[in-house]
Amino acid sequence: xxxxxxxxxxxxxxxxxxxxxxxxxxxxxxxxxxxxxxxxxxxxxxxxxxxxxxxxxxxxxxxxxxxxxxxxxxxxxxxxxxxxxxxxxxxxxxxxxxxxxxxxxxxxxxxxxxxxxxxxxxxxxxxxxxxxxxxxxxxxxxxxxxxxxxxxxxxxxxxxxxxxxxxxxxxxxxxxxxxxxxxxxxxxxxxxxxxxxxxxxxxxxxxxxxxxxxxxxxxxxxxxxxxxxxxxxxxxxxxxxxxxxxxxxxxxxxxxxxxxxxxxxxxxxxxxxxxxxxxxxxxxxxxxxxxxxxxxxxxxxxxxxxxxxxxxxxxx
Amino acid sequence: xxxxxxxxxxxxxxxxxxxxxxxxxxxxxxxxxxxxxxxxxxxxxxxxxxxxxxxxxxxxxxxxxxxxxxxxxxxxxxxxxxxxxxxxxxxxxxxxxxxxxxxxxxxxxxxxxxxxxxxxxxxxxxxxxxxxxxxxxxxxxxxxxxxxxxxxxxxxxxxxxxxxxxxxxxxxxxxxxxxxxxxxxxxxxxxxxxxxxxxxxxxxxxxxxxxxxxxxxxxxxxxxxxxxxxxxxxxxxxxxxxxxxxxxxxxxxxxxxxxxxxxxx
Ligand SMILES: Nc1ncnc2c1ncn2[C@@H]1O[C@H](COP(=O)(O)OP(=O)(O)OP(=O)(O)O)[C@@H](O)[C@H]1O
Ligand SMILES: [Mg+2]
Numbered sequence: 001x002x003x004x005x006x007x008x009x010x011x012x013x014x015x016x017x018x019x020x021x022x023x024x025x026x027x028x029x030x031x032x033x034x035x036x037x038x039x040x041x042x043x044x045x046x047x048x049x050x051x052x053x054x055x056x057x058x059x060x061x062x063x064x065x066x067x068x069x070x071x072x073x074x075x076x077x078x079x080x081x082x083x084x085x086x087x088x089x090x091x092x093x094x095x096x097x098x099x100x101x102x103x104x105x106x107x108x109x110x111x112x113x114x115x116x117x118x119x120x121x122x123x124x125x126x127x128x129x130x131x132x133x134x135x136x137x138x139x140x141x142x143x144x145x146x147x148x149x150x151x152x153x154x155x156x157x158x159x160x161x162x163x164x165x166x167x168x169x170x171x172x173x174x175x176x177x178x179x180x181x182x183x184x185x186x187x188x189x190x191x192x193x194x195x196x197x198x199x200x201x202x203x204x205x206x207x208x209x210x211x212x213x214x215x216x217x218x219x220x221x222x223x224x225x226x227x228x229x230x231x232x233x234x235x236x237x238x239x240x241x242x243x244x245x246x247x248x249x250x251x252x253x254x255x256x257x258x259x260x261x262x263x264x265x266x267x268x269x270x271x272x273x274x275x276x277x278x279x280x281x282x283x284x285x286x287x288x289x290x291x292x293x294x295x296x297x298x299x300x301x302x303x304x305x306x307x308x309x310x311x312x313x314x315x316x
Numbered sequence: 317x318x319x320x321x322x323x324x325x326x327x328x329x330x331x332x333x334x335x336x337x338x339x340x341x342x343x344x345x346x347x348x349x350x351x352x353x354x355x356x357x358x359x360x361x362x363x364x365x366x367x368x369x370x371x372x373x374x375x376x377x378x379x380x381x382x383x384x385x386x387x388x389x390x391x392x393x394x395x396x397x398x399x400x401x402x403x404x405x406x407x408x409x410x411x412x413x414x415x416x417x418x419x420x421x422x423x424x425x426x427x428x429x430x431x432x433x434x435x436x437x438x439x440x441x442x443x444x445x446x447x448x449x450x451x452x453x454x455x456x457x458x459x460x461x462x463x464x465x466x467x468x469x470x471x472x473x474x475x476x477x478x479x480x481x482x483x484x485x486x487x488x489x490x491x492x493x494x495x496x497x498x499x500x501x502x503x504x505x506x507x508x509x510x511x512x513x514x515x516x517x518x519x520x521x522x523x524x525x526x527x528x529x530x531x532x533x534x535x536x537x538x539x540x541x542x543x544x545x546x547x548x549x550x551x552x553x554x555x556x557x558x559x560x561x562x563x564x565x566x567x568x569x570x571x572x573x574x575x576x577x578x579x580x581x
Contacts, residue, residue: 023581060422063581082424090422096415100344112336113423115329118321156419 011074013038013164013195014059019068021054021219028054030219032068036197036212038163041190043210043227044199045298047306050216052199053093056168060090072164086114089162091154093169093199097141103152104128104137107159114160127155130185132178147174154182158189165189166197171205183209207231207298217306230301238300239266239277242290249284252277257303267300334429337420341437345403352441356399357448360391364453367513377515378546384457389467389540390512392446392453393474397535400442400475401482401503404434408486409495412578421580427573431483431566438479439472446471460543466551467542473558474535478503480565487572487579506532516548531561 014036021029029051036042044052057063059070061077061084070077075084098106107128111120128137131151136144144152154170167186171179187209190196200206206213207227215223223230238257241248241264248256248264255266255273266277274293281288327335345352368384377386411417420430453459461467481498489495510532516524527533538554541547547554573579 057581061580062418062421064576082426085422085424088422092415092418094415096418098411098416098419099414100347101340105343109336109340110419110423112339113333113420113425115332115424117327117329117332118324 011038011071012036013040013073014197015069015071015074016055016059017069019055019058019070020066021051021058021063022066028219029058029065032219032221034214034221034224036195038073038195039190039193041187041196041209041211042198043206043213044197044216045203045206045213045302046199046216049218050306051219052216053168055216056090056166056197056199059166060088061085086160087163089157089160089165091157091165091167091170093172095146095149095153095173097144097149097152099140099142102138102140103133103144103155106141106152107155110156111159116160120159123161124159127158130181131155132181147178150174151178151182163193164195164197168199169201170198171200171202179205203298203302213298215302215305223301223305227298231296231298233301236267236269236296236300237271238294238296239268239274240264240292240294241266241277241281241288243281243286244289246284246286249280249286251280257300265294333423333425334433337425337430337433338436341403341407341434342440344407345437345441352399352403353444353448356395356445357452360395360449361452363391364388364456368457377518378544381544381546382457385459386515386540386544387513388450388453388457388459389543390536392449393470393536393539394507394512395449396442396446396471397474397478397507397532398499398503399445400438400478401485401499403438403441404479404482405486405489405495405498406482406492407434407437408483409489409492412486412490413492417579427570431570431573434483435476435479438482439475442475442479443471446475462545463542465542467539469555470535470539470542470551470558473555473562474539477531477535477558477562477565480562480569483569484565484572487569487577490578506530507536509533510536511548512536531557534558 012035014034016032016034019029019032020027032051032055044055046052054063058065059072059077061081064078072084073087075081075087077084101109104124107124108121111124128134131154133148133151133155136148136152141149141152150170150173154167157165157167165186170182174182183205186196198206198210210227212226213223213230214221225233243262243264245262248259252264252266255268255277257265257267259265266273268274278288324335364384364387368387371383376383408417411420425433450459485495485498489498509527510530511527516527516533519527534549534554534557537547537549538551538558541551541554
């Protein structure tokens with residue numbers, strides 16, 4: 001093996017150095033540094049407008065950075081764009097499609113753009129099957145439902161077997177069945193050595209799937225660590241109370257995280273706050289119908305870092 | 317489909333990407349051939365019937381060439397040029413509006429390969445329309461072919477020139493009506509004022525001079541020379557003019573594509 005090839009083998013899947021992006025006056029990315037190693041399952045999280053898609057579009061060569069460098073598998077996305085793009089499969093966030101063709105035709109064309117010929121057709125069919133598109137293979141793209149279009153969009157990113165796969169909100173608008181199917185397929189690809197980068201607003205998804213996550217806010221990375229570390233950094237737990245008809249005593253309002261239909265979730269920083277909460281309820285003569293102590297999840301980490309008070313963030 | 321596979325296998329791997337994009341562009345217009353091929357053919361035949369009927373006994377442009385015959389090369393070239401333009405421009409505008417242009421932008425295809433594929437498809441569409449009109453027209457009119465090579469050369473250069481112009485218009489336009497403005501305010505007037513329906517020698521001197529600034533005049537005049545061996549000016553001069561225009565537009569189109577203008581923000 002030549003030195004150059006050895007370097008490529010050891011090269012990070014993605015290396016982002018001091019990336020800035022301005023859209024006129026808007027400073028959308030403010031110096032992003034991020035290295036993702038080959039074989040990682042990586043989550044890129046952040047509220048709407050944080051800059052996730054902008055960063056992905058720079059990786060994909062759809063946007064030019066105002067400043068900074070990006071490489072994929074050791075190939076610079078500007079100077080060595082052909083090798084970089086051969087290594088990358090991107091599922092765009094927007095539901096775009098070509099209205100002239102059916103699913104299989106479109107996937108074969110897409111593979112062809114990457115220089116793949118008929119020897120690749122078996123893989124295309126495998127992708128079709130794994131994404132539950134077999135019944136729709138001969139359906140025109142225009143006639144697919146939204147969720148089916150999303151599947152086709154995901155399939156399109158995979159036709160050339162890229163070592164690095166970036167999925168920008170792949171599960172927006174898809175049913176539970178596909179989510180499970182999709183994650184099973186993506187996990188298999190990851191196990192086969194593909195690097196996966198995922199953005200999602202479903203934090204439970206990120207928590208179960210991603211070994212490492214970056215949280216972005218207003219064009220900056222505000223946290224970057226393994227999922228386990230991020231969770232352990234937050235010592236707090238949540239206390240979930242079912243109060244039936246009663247409402248929460250005012251003394252507990254500062255701890256309130258969320259509450260609806262008589263079920264309130266309180267954020268605890270220390271365990272002895274359970275005592276405090278219960279005594280406050282007793283004083284108010286409120287009958288607790290049910291009570292649970294819950295570990296903090298990625299959403300709590302996210303809220304504490306990104307500050308979701310303005311309700312930008314959704315969870316399911 | 318079998319024959320298509322055969323061609324696919326003959327393409328060397330380094331050309332597969334370009335070839336695939338070309339093939340996709342071909343399929344794109346062929347899927348709607350009624351609108352992209354049959355309809356321009358019908359339009360040209362209507363022109364032929366009406367103009368030749370009205371003007372048959374009033375106009376004789378070249379010695380020994382009936383007006384009907386004179387008209388056909390002009391109509392063929394006009395449709396060929398318009399359709400070459402329409403193919404690349406509407407495909408680009410549509411895929412920009414739909415967003416599906418990203419599927420091409422995400423691939424390793426270079427800007428040159430992108431250009432070649434779109435251009436080749438535009439040329440094929442132009443030829444297909446042109447040949448169809450010819451094949452239908454010769455049922456009605458006796459048409460000579462004196463220099464087939466000149467016919468082919470001008471058809472090729474003309475469709476390439478308009479295909480290239482279509483790429484420029486398609487990249488520049490963000491909406492269909494901007495592209496339609498190119499068609500209605502640039503291409504249509506220039507074709508109509510280029511001598512499709514008349515020889516510029518029948519014009520007053522001032523308008524003769526104006527016509528000589530119109531590149532469409534050279535394309536049509538050179539093309540017509542191939543049919544009759546007669547033309548308003550030497551086909552060699554037309555060749556030089558058309559080729560120079562093609563080079564200039566191709567340079568502009570490639571510069572736009574290379575910079576990522578309106579395609580990569
Ligand atoms: N082409 C563009 N021109 C101008 N501003 C843009 C453009 N693309 C994105 N922006 C702005 O850049 C910021 C980051 O947008 P981006 O799409 O990257 O966010 P995001 O993190 O992907 O959000 P979401 O979760 O909603 O997808 C936003 O303020 C957005 O309005
Ligand atoms: Mg986004």
